[in-house]
Amino acid sequence: MRRIVVLSGGIGGARFLRGLKRAAPDADITVIGNTGDDIHLFGLKVCPDLDTVMYTLGGGIHEAQGWGRADETFTVKEELAAYGVGPEWFGLGDRDFATHIVRTQMLEAGYPLSAVTEALCQRWQPGVRLLPMTDDRVETHVLIDDGVGGRKAVHFQEYWVRLRAAVAAHAVVPVGADQAKPAPGVLQAVEAADVIVFPPSNPVVSVGTILAVPGMREGIASAGVPVVGLSPIVGDAPVRGMADKVLAAVGVEATAAAVAQHYGSGLLDGWLVDTVDAHAVKAVEDDGIRCRAVPLMMTDLDAAAAMATAALELAGEVTAA
């Protein structure tokens, strides 16, 4: 299991990855990061999931918050607000701004996002190879009621951060995904992998968006290596975030078993559910997905490492079977 590929969203994926590095210190880890929740703010390109992975693995993350930089200040944002320039609902700190300035400057100079991400990681040394799922523009939109009898699409960040997912999501659309190509190195990493892991990231707007890039699902299914996942749903509720809201939009129950079934046995070989969801193991296995119940609360690095170890063990079982 030397070459590990992880499809990651933000906080959950990043914390799992920190555990995975601890659990498999000699592994060659490639992270395929979701870029569907990227957003242009103040003329700058912001990549929340890539940055959360980079900051978390590079030691710059705001630990309690899970996103953004430690020791952050918000002078630029306050000044922008003084100019009447928003949005104010998106928490961009001064340290964080520098990342977006560097990224935007490089993108405007013609570098693809994958090259920019590599350059940013030169500073952070995350200890993994971090690849955006695509260099093309994909923007996850959420269809909500418009308040006057119809529906409207809003950017995922607006739904998630501004609206706090408090309104019903009727659909989640990764706009542009159908035209996107996997970033350089992505399919090669999948092909060369010994194991592919879906961390406890959002199955719809994180892992689901990555899988929506043409070639990803097929590449993973045909890689001929174990594909194992960890449930982001524990005891019928998302561990963090509001995954239940977007699961409902795609017609999937917010249960550990339903998420496994959503990925499907054509893609997923193994699935970890939390011990409180042990009752679900049989249903998942009946669907042709090997399933184990282990603690899935990433309360600290040790817990995350234990989860990673369990995922790799499950992959070993799949291989041996």
Next chain:
Amino acid sequence: MRRIVVLSGGIGGARFLRGLKRAAPDADITVIGNTGDDIHLFGLKVCPDLDTVMYTLGGGIHEAQGWGRADETFTVKEELAAYGVGPEWFGLGDRDFATHIVRTQMLEAGYPLSAVTEALCQRWQPGVRLLPMTDDRVETHVLIDDGVGGRKAVHFQEYWVRLRAAVAAHAVVPVGADQAKPAPGVLQAVEAADVIVFPPSNPVVSVGTILAVPGMREGIASAGVPVVGLSPIVGDAPVRGMADKVLAAVGVEATAAAVAQHYGSGLLDGWLVDTVDAHAVKAVEDDGIRCRAVPLMMTDLDAAAAMATAALELAGEVTAA
């Protein structure tokens, strides 16, 4: 003297303008700001002279320093440096960054610099109408020795800030000026003016650059109203900055009289020199420029206001003559 037009650079012009507002509280003041020292840094459009005027008149300036924001922090810049992204020699603070972000975002949305400047001034309420000299790109370059026997052109900011004008300037070239058009409202303000003032700004890289925009010099000369200036050279040395260095590049002595002669009687009707340069009054008047010696050190707002009053009085003399 209700309608006053001032051609302004940065610190000297801004401080004079504050005095002028005090001296002529009911005047309708239009400031034509130099944009030749504008620079793109970190992918952002920075307009040092416009911002210095805006911050100074709007109460946001760092008083002791004369440029930049009061209570400034430098988190973004430090973070950019941590990414290896410079230049480090240009002091962009966090508060200041917000201005450049708003400006760049508006420019990229298609607004001309004049409209952007107006929008920024909505916040600062400088109490004057601040117009960039042009919406077109003009970039002042300075020709210096390249250290290997030849010469090279550097951006004015690099010459001024990074090199601290410590090397000889062989030429000062406002690149693009010959193709630039005065910004909307500029020539109209000149035409409608009751008096036109050259504050103690740099006669080469500030006022000189504004005058290099086609139509400016002719518009001012043909406005038929007094044009009065204040010497930025006191006792054969620049009051601030390194005006002597760029004066040498255009073959002008760093004396109050030589600067008046450089502007010339075709343009300039009146000239104020400092009392220590009273000996120069006759030479200036012999050149057909009415001249008075008054204190020209802007030690505080009262001093600046007294200078503005003297300039307006001199303009009155010109009119009466």
